[in-house]
Amino acid sequence: MSQARAGLSPPYPRVVPCRHCGLVVLRDIDGRWIHASLSYACRDGTGAVAGTTAEPAALPPAPPARA
Numbered sequence: 360m361s362q363a364r365a366g367l368s369p370p371y372p373r374v375v376p377c378r379h380c381g382l383v384v385l386r387d388i389d390g391r392w393i394h395a396s397l398s399y400a401c402r403d404g405t406g407a408v409a410g411t412t413a414e415p416a417a418l419p420p421a422p423p424a425r426a
């Protein structure tokens with residue numbers, strides 16, 4: 360009756376902060392960037408929509424370009 364889940368790894372091991380609001384962003388199942396809060400739109404400190412959408416501050420290494 361153990362609930363331990365040793366060895367369980369998250370589906371998105373690589374997360375980066377949003378370049379607009381600093382919130383952690385990750386990729387959704389469609390490959391779009393989304394905030395960890397599950398909102399595509401950035402929000403400022405008061406919770407108001409900032410008019411920008413989730414975008415990583417530093418893009419992960421791009422795959423080699425296909426010739």
Ligand SMILES: [Zn+2]
Binds near residue numbers: 379394412414
């Ligand atoms: Zn953002």
